[in-house]
Amino acid sequence: MSTISTNEISRLQTTLRRLLGAKGLSVNAPPRPGLSVELAVDGEVIGTIHRDDDEGEVSYAINIILLEEDLPPPT
Template sequence: MKPDEIRKLDAYLKRTFGTDTIAVRALPKQNDTAEVYLGDEFIGTLTKDTEEGELSYHMTMTILDIDLE
């Protein structure tokens, strides 16, 4: 993703979740995917989708059963 997209997504997630500890980080050599961190912990990915001419972003977060204990 482009740096301006990363900045906008980062600001959006900080506003939405009410925390400055969330961060969106670009992935080298990836045009459509970025990683999301909460502090130093990886929590998911953001993927850009341009299906049918409309731009949207999808966040995927995996929660392991051991994390729920």
């Protein structure tokens, strides 16, 4: 995995907001070097974004974490 630039963070945020219809979505630079870029909704971090550069082909993988305690009760 390679580092995600500031320009890429902005482009990812714009694209994800449009694709997911989520204006409250933000893509945040890592809090300190060596950590992952964070994906947040309304300020709450819900996952991470990783960049892969394979022979010049760039892709991004999103890992979303949902805690069972945050789910609604079973019906």
